[in-house]
Amino acid sequence: MSDGAQFRQVSPVRLYQRIVEQIEQAIVRGDLKPGQRLPSERELVTQFGASRPTVREALRVLESDGLVRSRPGDPNGPEILPYSSAGLTKQMTRLVQFDNVSMAELISFRMILDGSASSLAARLRSEEELSAMERTIAVMSEAIEEGYEEFSKADVAFHEAVAVASRNSLIEVCNQVVRGAVLALISDKVAHAHNSAALMRESLRHHQEVLEAIRTGDGLAAARISRRKLYEYYAGYVPENERGPLLALVEDEES
Amino acid sequence: MSDGAQFRQVSPVRLYQRIVEQIEQAIVRGDLKPGQRLPSERELVTQFGASRPTVREALRVLESDGLVRSRPGDPNGPEILPYSSAGLTKQMTRLVQFDNVSMAELISFRMILDGSASSLAARLRSEEELSAMERTIAVMSEAIEEGYEEFSKADVAFHEAVAVASRNSLIEVCNQVVRGAVLALISDKVAHAHNSAALMRESLRHHQEVLEAIRTGDGLAAARISRRKLYEYYAGYVPENERGPLLALVEDEES
DNA sequence: GTGAGCTTACTGGTCAGGCCAGTGATAACG
DNA sequence: CGTTATCACTGGCCTGACCAGTAAGCTCAC
CATH class of the missing domain: 1.20.120.530 (GntR ligand-binding domain-like)
Incomplete structure (x- = not known):
């Protein structure tokens, strides 16, 4: 075995995960504060360059983690939630x-x-x-x-x-x-x-x-x-x- | 206020959440054990009577919770994972x-x-x-x-x-x-x-x-x-x- | 002016259908 | 009997569409 380079195991990263990461980090960094709103799904589609189902998968994960909440019909878009345990x-x-x-x-x-x-x-x-x-x-x-x-x-x-x-x-x-x-x-x-x-x-x-x-x-x-x-x-x-x-x-x- | 019936607050439950719950409980109950496989997405679509995007949203949530793992192309379907912290x-x-x-x-x-x-x-x-x-x-x-x-x-x-x-x-x-x-x-x-x-x-x-x-x-x-x-x-x-x-x-x- | 009610543009929820790159059981082959 | 190539099927992703809500803004009667 070569001792030169160390390679880490790679795993395919889904598109929706990339989106989750970006939004997650924006929240952790404080760029997005509780109460603020995310752009609408269709707007996120254009910003991320992914399709709506993909964006929605990301939102569902964030939602299940308690980071955001989507309400149907809300013109302001998904809400960033305050932290909860x-x-x-x-x-x-x-x-x-x-x-x-x-x-x-x-x-x-x-x-x-x-x-x-x-x-x-x-x-x-x-x-x-x-x-x-x-x-x-x-x-x-x-x-x-x-x-x-x-x-x-x-x-x-x-x-x-x-x-x-x-x-x-x-x-x-x-x-x-x-x-x-x-x-x-x-x-x-x-x-x-x-x-x-x-x-x-x-x-x-x-x-x-x-x-x-x-x-x-x-x-x-x-x-x-x-x-x-x-x-x-x-x-x-x-x-x-x-x-x-x-x-x-x-x-x-x-x- | 009538003292007869007690009503609980209701919140709209998304379809994908219903699916998550069912699979989650099946795992907790032990009906689905680690290593076992879930039916394919298309099969789940027919079983749950929901569309594929909806089923996929449920799977993404379960995946982010560490309960299952989907691998592209795997003919056996998503895998039930052993517990991990x-x-x-x-x-x-x-x-x-x-x-x-x-x-x-x-x-x-x-x-x-x-x-x-x-x-x-x-x-x-x-x-x-x-x-x-x-x-x-x-x-x-x-x-x-x-x-x-x-x-x-x-x-x-x-x-x-x-x-x-x-x-x-x-x-x-x-x-x-x-x-x-x-x-x-x-x-x-x-x-x-x-x-x-x-x-x-x-x-x-x-x-x-x-x-x-x-x-x-x-x-x-x-x-x-x-x-x-x-x-x-x-x-x-x-x-x-x-x-x-x-x-x-x-x-x-x-x- | 002001409040009540309606309109409307937009939201998220859901669906149908389709394409692609992989995977792995299986069948064909040596 | 072991190898290899096939191929049915999988999950990842996309397009486009419909619906039921929401709330902002408009209208209009007061």
């Missing part, structure tokens, strides 16, 4: 569904994310963020009588508030996705199992403990309590012989 | 490029993931996995003289081995994605900055410490060292006034 969520959801990640892994990951979020929140939270958490706790408390539906909503809001206070949107997004995946997997069972006031009160108490740790800035405690709470809450859905990794996370901070 | 990486990279996620958040997230992976690996690793890590460390050691390129490859292999030993594929994939995103952002700078044998030896020593903690089963230490190592390695790329959250993670386990 929808695409990330979609991909992460696919990861969960596709790789058929086990329940144990999901919960383990949630313990890590939620624990880290609590820990960071304890150190970084502002007063406003703290009171936002307090409000969600208050709502949870009131929701106990209104049934699991409402309670669960407030529960999610609390975790969301903690994630926001962690100042890390990656944690926020991942946690959101994983939480959704977990709930989707057990929604049928959980509706009955946890629809008792006693269990909700127990859960509320746990949340209050986490909040207290965040208030006092004790990141270690916040993470530990958060993890243990999740373990107690969800371990029942994990086969016993798969609980090892979860217990490892619970015991981690204690010794 | 490429789509996730793309989305996460975009998330970062849009400046919605700072370098600090990325590295913070990496510290969390890598730290957790190390911690779990310390508790769960098998002997085989341990020796796999040892091998990558050995390769790193040898690669110091061959330049940063080789060294970096072995570095990645080590983290990959740790992630595998954590027995959590979510950590594995997410870590891989975040690592890729970080490297993509600083690849130009890092090539020069770290291409010194001294720095590589330093890095090697850190890795050995992590490995030692994993060997002895000390999850806490493994996580702590792993995090601090990442901090020292990457803090330079983070503006000083954004390093707070990172330091929070380093100091977390120490007090």
Whole structure:
């Protein structure tokens, strides 16, 4: 083998991909800002020198990536969308569904994310963020009588508030996705199992403990309590012989 | 407002989206497994009762999501691809490029993931996995003289081995994605900055410490060292006034 | 002048049909 | 039996067309 030139693998690049790249980079570069409009499809046809089906394929890809949106009849052309984590969520959801990640892994990951979020929140939270958490706790408390539906909503809001206070949107997004995946997997069972006031009160108490740790800035405690709470809450859905990794996370901070 | 029926917001669903959904779900359900082939475009046209451009738009979206691949001339039709984290990486990279996620958040997230992976690996690793890590460390050691390129490859292999030993594929994939995103952002700078044998030896020593903690089963230490190592390695790329959250993670386990 | 309603030019969604350069199973060949 | 050439079919791309929407601008009554 010659040692002189290094050749990279080439792959045929479709026309529509070229178009996607150009528009994508224009957006990333900032030449196209959210709210601005792309030329109409027919105009793009002339600018790119491709046919309309080809241009449309490119637009469909950009649309599915959440970068633009086309509305039929809109004389202003496709709109550049503000960034949203929808695409990330979609991909992460696919990861969960596709790789058929086990329940144990999901919960383990949630313990890590939620624990880290609590820990960071304890150190970084502002007063406003703290009171936002307090409000969600208050709502949870009131929701106990209104049934699991409402309670669960407030529960999610609390975790969301903690994630926001962690100042890390990656944690926020991942946690959101994983939480959704977990709930989707057990929604049928959980509706009955946890629809008792006693269990909700127990859960509320746990949340209050986490909040207290965040208030006092004790990141270690916040993470530990958060993890243990999740373990107690969800371990029942994990086969016993798969609980090892979860217990490892619970015991981690204690010794 | 009537309390009887609940109506959801509707949005016009394009034909191509219907096709995407159907194929997507068939894949998620497992009716279509990686390696299997989709019918040809013209066949799909008859099956879905849509025109070829429409079917093609659907295929382009699926292709950009990394679910299928069409090759011109292939008489067997589009191929169902095995899962790949490429789509996730793309989305996460975009998330970062849009400046919605700072370098600090990325590295913070990496510290969390890598730290957790190390911690779990310390508790769960098998002997085989341990020796796999040892091998990558050995390769790193040898690669110091061959330049940063080789060294970096072995570095990645080590983290990959740790992630595998954590027995959590979510950590594995997410870590891989975040690592890729970080490297993509600083690849130009890092090539020069770290291409010194001294720095590589330093890095090697850190890795050995992590490995030692994993060997002895000390999850806490493994996580702590792993995090601090990442901090020292990457803090330079983070503006000083954004390093707070990172330091929070380093100091977390120490007090 | 001003608001309500209509017109109209244009948009995106979809379709039918066609050409071309590839691919690979298969049949013909040595 | 292995090789090679054929050829049906594939995906990539294009042209041209129709339709149902949208919203800007016009009209017109007030």
